[in-house]
Amino acid sequence: xxxxxxxxxxxxxxxxxxxxxxxxxxxxxxxxxxxxxxxxxxxxxxxxxxxxxxxxxxxxxxxxxxxxxxxxxxxxxxxxxxxxxxxxxxxxxxxxxxxxxxxxxxxxxxxxxxxxxxxxxxxxxxxxxxxxxxxxxxxxxxxxxxxxxxxxxxxxxxxxxxxxxxxxxxxxxxxxxxxxxxxxxxxxxxxxxxxxxxxxxxxxxxxxxxxxxxxxxxxxxxxxxxxxxxxxxxxxxxxxxxxxxxxxxxxxxxxxxxxxxxxxxxxxxxxxxxx
Amino acid sequence: xxxxxxxxxxxxxxxxxxxxxxxxxxxxxxxxxxxxxxxxxxxxxxxxxxxxxxxxxxxxxxxxxxxxxxxxxxxxxxxxxxxxxxxxxxxxxxxxxxxxxxxxxxxxxxxxxxxxxxxxxxxxxxxxxxxxxxxxxxxxxxxxxxxxxxxxxxxxxxxxxxxxxxxxxxxxxxxxxxxxxxxxxxxxxxxxxxxxxxxxxxxxxxxxxxxxxxxxxxxxxxxxxxxxxxxxxxxxxxxxxxxxxxxxxxxxxxxxxxxxxxxxxxxx
Numbered sequence: 001x002x003x004x005x006x007x008x009x010x011x012x013x014x015x016x017x018x019x020x021x022x023x024x025x026x027x028x029x030x031x032x033x034x035x036x037x038x039x040x041x042x043x044x045x046x047x048x049x050x051x052x053x054x055x056x057x058x059x060x061x062x063x064x065x066x067x068x069x070x071x072x073x074x075x076x077x078x079x080x081x082x083x084x085x086x087x088x089x090x091x092x093x094x095x096x097x098x099x100x101x102x103x104x105x106x107x108x109x110x111x112x113x114x115x116x117x118x119x120x121x122x123x124x125x126x127x128x129x130x131x132x133x134x135x136x137x138x139x140x141x142x143x144x145x146x147x148x149x150x151x152x153x154x155x156x157x158x159x160x161x162x163x164x165x166x167x168x169x170x171x172x173x174x175x176x177x178x179x180x181x182x183x184x185x186x187x188x189x190x191x192x193x194x195x196x197x198x199x200x201x202x203x204x205x206x207x208x209x210x211x212x213x214x215x216x217x218x219x220x221x222x223x224x225x226x227x228x229x230x231x232x233x234x235x236x237x238x239x240x241x242x243x244x245x246x247x248x249x250x251x252x253x254x255x256x257x258x259x260x261x262x263x264x265x266x267x268x269x270x271x272x273x274x275x
Numbered sequence: 276x277x278x279x280x281x282x283x284x285x286x287x288x289x290x291x292x293x294x295x296x297x298x299x300x301x302x303x304x305x306x307x308x309x310x311x312x313x314x315x316x317x318x319x320x321x322x323x324x325x326x327x328x329x330x331x332x333x334x335x336x337x338x339x340x341x342x343x344x345x346x347x348x349x350x351x352x353x354x355x356x357x358x359x360x361x362x363x364x365x366x367x368x369x370x371x372x373x374x375x376x377x378x379x380x381x382x383x384x385x386x387x388x389x390x391x392x393x394x395x396x397x398x399x400x401x402x403x404x405x406x407x408x409x410x411x412x413x414x415x416x417x418x419x420x421x422x423x424x425x426x427x428x429x430x431x432x433x434x435x436x437x438x439x440x441x442x443x444x445x446x447x448x449x450x451x452x453x454x455x456x457x458x459x460x461x462x463x464x465x466x467x468x469x470x471x472x473x474x475x476x477x478x479x480x481x482x483x484x485x486x487x488x489x490x491x492x493x494x495x496x497x498x499x500x501x502x503x504x505x506x507x508x509x510x511x512x513x514x515x516x517x518x519x520x521x522x523x524x525x526x527x528x529x530x531x532x533x534x535x536x537x538x539x540x541x542x543x
Binding site: 036155156158159161162164165166168169170171172173174175216219220221222224225 | 332335336337353354355356358359360362367368371372373374377378381382384385387389390392417433437
């Protein structure tokens, strides 16, 4: 028992645990739509694209995470709508266009951050997360914005489901399909900003996609898939943080590795069931 | 957000005038004129890429025409929720985690309105339409465990849940075996009594002439639109299908069609 309780006697561990669980739940719920709509690459690109925004905030206002959250949030919203608009242009194939932009923006972000002499530690926090460095103020931001995302998903659940399954039906029902699509892009953007501190931009896509994909192998019902994905993600966050504490593994990668391990278990279970 | 429109019953359910649609400079539909009365059932027949899907999407208000206009009971399609577009089965993500009842309930989204969950009355309605299409036993089944015919009947149930008055079905018979095709066509016949107007895109000329009041022969333009016996003439078919139609003996009733494949129309 003390094995489980001891880490929680540290306040930074407790804050990190709460933050990681909330981020896990939000990523899993939004990630369900990301998986069903085949937007994994979009999510990955979006996470990387916000780096120059964070870098700019870092150069202007220093490395206070609560301030950088707002820079990340602003950049993510602009980037999500921008990428959304680009993917509608028919000049280049969608994934090529997104690939060019996200790699370029990512490079710009690294370039900007590297102008600061002692950049290496901060850069690695942006890339891979720093969940044990979550301040009380950051935790509140994560809880409030995470809560808003969950409320909006619940409020528009049936509309989001309809535009994801059959956009033409949604149009003939005269739902505001464009508005709903953009709302979903913004929700993904806010999720990215909220998750920045726990998993970082480089591993973000894993939190969006892996728990939802695992859940999709275990059920054929969307609400069940969302709840399962949220459960898998919170479990991964908690287990990941303990692994990080006892084996001194970087926290973000410990969380993602746990989620990946659960995916492999789910995959094998599904295989044996279908034989 | 959810328009409610009173239908002008003295107007045709569907009236299409001078309609033209272009895609990337290519003509998909040109100078289309026709109207349908309430309760009619019409087959739209033509080769692949003839513009059948495009016509349906313009009628549904999903796609805007370059020229001309579409009127549903006297007004723009965009103010109507009573038009159901039933997609080709190949266009549907069958692995989506929903069951039959979930999909049919999606048809009631507009009637439900924002922020409202389906009530007992809505579920009763869904069960009722599932009974109409004889899928009530399968209501809890995941959609990729349905046969092709059952998938089509599920979408008809969804259109009924939507309280559709104009049903546009894109190649519903493609890929079904003959018994499934016949039972689907029988189902459309039983819907006749409910004043639902039906347009069905199909490749099967013979079935079209047996089951539909009128046939529209389409190849970018309307080549013929009349009762089956008047449409199914060698010159019309040659005009619609061109070189793909081979006249085996040159006698009537002996036409071989080289267009039985079922590629999707890549025009949308």
